[in-house]
């Protein structure tokens with residue numbers, strides 16, 4: 001999978017991909033429709049943020065969004081096409097996000113987890129550190145992962 005920055009003109013495609021991806025879980029259609037209305041993934045948002053897509057043979061198969069807030073990095077999206085799920089691509093995108101967050105000076109990665117995906121995030125080393133109310137009227141786990149800068153060498 002090739003991971004590259006998203007283009008602003010891909011915003012509508014990525015928003016639709018997120019809805020297809022959410023539909024992998026057993027949610028009723030009405031819930032998915034409400035979810036779709038909460039997405040604010042416009043070309044301006046893509047242009048202003050660290051959005052990266054994973055593509056295979058020229059086809060976008062998933063993406064993530066990273067918000068850099070000083071030492072805190074927020075993983076705001078992580079979505080795969082349903083047919084891409086369970087093939088290791090989630091790990092690839094997550095590890096790419098961790099590397100970018102670390103390179104940007106982040107010391108902690110944080111995200112609000114889809115409840116069905118918490119097992120995946122725990123496999124990635126994430127730990128539930130609190131709860132938050134979502135716009136869809138649910139309580140979502142807030143998960144965190146400390147970011148390590150790798151070995152440091154003393155110059156003394």
Ligand SMILES: CC(C)(COP(=O)(O)OP(=O)(O)OC[C@H]1O[C@@H](n2cnc3c(N)ncnc32)[C@H](O)[C@@H]1OP(=O)(O)O)[C@@H](O)C(=O)NCCC(=O)NCCS
Pocket residue numbers: 021022024025077078079080081084085086087088089090091092112113114116117118119120123
């Ligand atoms: C969450 C998501 C990105 C995971 O991606 P994926 O490609 O299926 O995950 P991977 O195949 O890379 O799995 C990595 C590891 O996590 C495990 N794993 C994956 N999904 C899991 C789950 N739901 N529960 C428990 N473990 C899971 C895998 O077994 C694998 O374990 P291993 O290291 O022992 O091999 C994907 O399921 C998805 O897009 N889901 C729909 C959208 C969604 O919920 N996004 C999250 C929004 S917060």
